[in-house]
Amino acid sequence: xxxxxxxxxxxxxxxxxxxxxxxxxxxxxxxxxxxxxxxxxxxxxxxxxxxxxxxxxxxxxx
Numbered sequence: 001x002x003x004x005x006x007x008x009x010x011x012x013x014x015x016x017x018x019x020x021x022x023x024x025x026x027x028x029x030x031x032x033x034x035x036x037x038x039x040x041x042x043x044x045x046x047x048x049x050x051x052x053x054x055x056x057x058x059x060x061x062x
Contacts, residue, residue: 005050011058013038019049 008015014037020030031048038044043054 005045005052007052007054009056010038010053011056013055015044015053017046017049017051017053019046019051 014035016033016035018030018033034046034048036044036046036053038053038055043052045052
């Protein structure tokens with residue numbers, strides 16, 4: 001298992017993270033759901049699990 005935080009590529013500026021939405025066993029293994037906003041940097045990191053959400057290049061044209 002890798003120690004690096006997971007990177008998730010998304011198409012919207014507003015994303016949610018609960019740390020377990022795609023883990024078998026569900027939210028019991030995660031953290032409280034948080035909503036994050038991607039700014040001009042093009043990414044945002046979750047303060048709980050360090051998962052990084054990166055806005056896909058083709059999503060910048062809004």
